[in-house]
Amino acid sequence: MTLELRNVTKRVGADTHIHETSLRLEPGEFNILLGATNAGKSTLIKLMAGLEKPTSGEIRVDGENVTGLSPQKRNISLVHQFFINYPHMTVFDNIASPLRVAGIPKSEIAGRVEQAADILQLRPMLHRRPDELSGGQQQRCALARAIVKESKAIFLDEPLANLDYKLREELREQLPDLLAGRGTVIVYATSEPTEALLLGGRTALVHEGRIVQFGPTTEIYHNPANQLSATVFSDPPVNLAPVVKRGNRIELAGGHGWTVEGAVAAIPDGAYTVGVRPHFVSPVPVHERTVPIRGVVRITELSGSESVAHFEMGGHVWVSLSPGVHAYKVGEEHEFYMAPEHCFYFGENGDLVIKGDADG
The missing domain is CATH 2.40.50.140 (Nucleic acid-binding proteins)
Structure with missing residues (x-):
């Protein structure tokens, strides 16, 4: 599937959070939103996911206008920087929850949950509840729930920010391979230029509610189109x-x-x-x-x-x-x-x- 923003804007009162933006995202590779805090990355994800409605413009999936559809009707997965799990469920049930909603057979659910748990080093915790986990383990649980669901789009809003250094480095290497070949649009927001380079794919540079450049990540890094692109894609600053x-x-x-x-x-x-x-x-x-x-x-x-x-x-x-x-x-x-x-x-x-x- 393809995900497309056509002339999308987002205004709240007199403030413009997203200036007119057109963007087409293809499945099968990482699409990275790179920008500083408050640049507009999270707002763009909320618009794409249906959590917020644009002030003007359209969101299209495979050419169909889905601007008015709720997130539940868009078949998406979303992982925030701040983990969200069901406190009354075990880790196994948290990961399995979207599969049960989708009516997947029990025999298949167990295998898919255990596969996701192995990838994210959660197998020993499957029978625990979220309040028995560390913050990093809870975030891994949320990631596993997003991965196990066969969504049309997966939105990852700085999902590794609260993990310990070693696990963050491991997941940066694993995520592209883990999500490859699903025919899914993957959108990953980060404020770290180094993380964008490690993940590869294609990057949209976001600055003050505008996308200043979009293209293959390494190409943008080596050939910024303008001074603003070079500034966004450099840490420490250019x-x-x-x-x-x-x-x-x-x-x-x-x-x-x-x-x-x-x-x-x-x-x-x-x-x-x-x-x-x-x-x-x-x-x-x-x-x-x-x-x-x-x-x-x-x-x-x-x-x-x-x-x-x-x-x-x-x-x-x-x-x-x-x-x-x-x-x-x-x-x-x-x-x-x-x-x-x-x-x-x-x-x-x-x-x-x-x-x-x-x-x-």
């Missing part, structure tokens, strides 16, 4: 600063600059905004071609596996994200190395002009 191109030179504030060649050298001279993701700005020259830049360190965040430094350069605060532990002193100037071949150049309207390559 580094941005105004630059001026003159001939084969890019000039950055603070006296920094670099030589360009090829397609970047061919773009018209003038003002642009350069963007580079934090992991291409390092305290040591780890990339093949780098440009030295200097800035005053303002904030540091150190862990056992990586170091983050926020530094001020020419009136702009940039972020460096690098593996390992690096010694920074807050308030002191530090040298960093940027990989210019990974720069994005945006025009005055914010659209991507070119992805960079450089020499020197």
Whole structure:
């Protein structure tokens, strides 16, 4: 089946929660809604699932207008960030509940429930009630209930947010394979760019109630259509600063600059905004071609596996994200190395002009 939004909007009083949106989602792969908290991801899921009605526009399933249909008549599954289970039922009965409603034979129900329970590591808990489970176990129960039901659409609204790290990582790997081949539209909302990349599929970038780009996840990451897309799909945020191109030179504030060649050298001279993701700005020259830049360190965040430094350069605060532990002193100037071949150049309207390559 296909799920389509046609010119859908959602307004509450004077506030517009979803601006006019058209989107077509196909079955068989992950469709990811990626955006910050309050970007509009949950509202879009509620509109698709029938929990809310759009102010204007239509929701269509296989070409049929289902805008006025209740969630029960749409044959969907929905898992929230905050687990919802039936407190008076065992885990087995919670998982089995949609199958019983659908009239599935008892012999088949047991096998399907146990299969879902094995995948989500719930087999030892099947005879417990939800109040006897940890929060993570309760969320796994809710996931199992959604998976076991053969729905036309499965909506997952940040379903792994409350799970422990190890289980979250395992489920991120398992979910695409687990849900593949069902002919089901899968919509997965997340605020984590890394999670979107791990899940793959296709991603819609959501910002302030608008979808700013939609397409294959890795393609959007490597080729954001505009400055806003690059900002949404970067954590920590993408580094941005105004630059001026003159001939084969890019000039950055603070006296920094670099030589360009090829397609970047061919773009018209003038003002642009350069963007580079934090992991291409390092305290040591780890990339093949780098440009030295200097800035005053303002904030540091150190862990056992990586170091983050926020530094001020020419009136702009940039972020460096690098593996390992690096010694920074807050308030002191530090040298960093940027990989210019990974720069994005945006025009005055914010659209991507070119992805960079450089020499020197």
